[in-house]
Amino acid sequence: METTFEQLEVAITGKIGVITLNNPSKHHALSTALIDEMCAALEEMLYRQVRVVILRAPAGSKVFSAGHDVRELPTNGRDPLTYDDPVRRVIRMIELFPAPVIAMVEGTVWGGACELVMSCDLIVAGDDSTFAVTPAKLGMPYNISGVQNFLNTGGMPLCKEMLFTAQPMGVQRLVDQGIVSHAVPRAELESLTRRMAEQIANNSPLVISLLKEELRLLSASHNLGPETFERVQAMRRLVYDSKDYQEGIKAFFEKRAPQFQGE
Known part of the structure; x- marks a missing residue:
């Protein structure tokens, strides 16, 4: 199984896969x-039976990822962050992937990329890295599963x-x-991440896979009732139909601060 990639670099060495x-x-x-x-790339890693995946940006990056590509967001009021949203798809894939995924972070992490990173099993970062979740700046409501992921990972405050x-x-x-x-100096980041990956790869892959799934199920054991879910979805639809949503998208393309009116 061999795939050509244009926006990624993919390498597999032994039982460790790297997606850059x-x-x-x-x-x-x-x-x-x-x-x-x-x-x-994750499908290829699965086929090749890697025991650890490292997700990273190129060495020395100032930006790990800018998050959602705002140019792809609709301007017609349609909710883009549904079950089939691309970010949701890859996050589900990381969560269900049988081997641990380590995020190796250099630089700034923005918006949906924060959730992508936090969906990984382990995060190792340069000590100058920053993380910003920015939907409120764009006038865009984040979807309920994304907010739940942040809440489960970071806690309420x-x-x-x-x-x-x-910010x-x-x-x-x-x-x-x-x-x-x-969080370590950038010069130490790759060696630390590789060392952790090798330690994991040397352990029982069956046990690691079982532990990952057990932890996933236990962390997701508190479900929302259908009435609560529908109420939140209705609130999100109101935001996507609002003038503020249109203003947030317009301001992004015009490279200016949005002027939100709360309507």
Whole structure:
């Protein structure tokens, strides 16, 4: 099984696979094309029976990923962040992938890329990395499963601060909250990540796979009732039909601060 990639670099050495985002002209934005390739890369890793996957940006990157590709968001009020949204697809794939996925983060992480990183099993980051969840800046409601992922990972106070302020947060805060495993100088980042990957790859892949699935099921054991889910979905539809949503998208393309009116 061999796939050609245009926006990724994919390498497998022994039982360790590495997926490197490679679209610097768009700051590795999570476009449909890039995510389709990421899903294909994970399929190839599955076929090759890798025991650990490392997800990274190129060495020395100032931006790990700019998050959702805003150019692909609809302007007609249609909710883009549905079950079949590309980011949702790749996050489900990472969560269900039988081997651990390690995010090796250099630079800034924006918007949906924060959730992508936090959906990985382990996060190792450069000590100058920052994370920003920015839907409030765009006037765009984040979907309920995405918010739940942030909440499960970061806890309520941190989740609220990141979502409400939409400001970059230094990686040390995420280390203190137990979200990021290690924050180290960039010069040490790759060696630490490789060492962790090798330690995992040397353990029983069946046990690791079982443990990953057990942890996933236990963390998702509190479900929303259908009435609550529908109420939240109705609120999200109102936002997508709003003038503020249109203003957020328009301001992004015009490279200016949005003027939200709350309508």
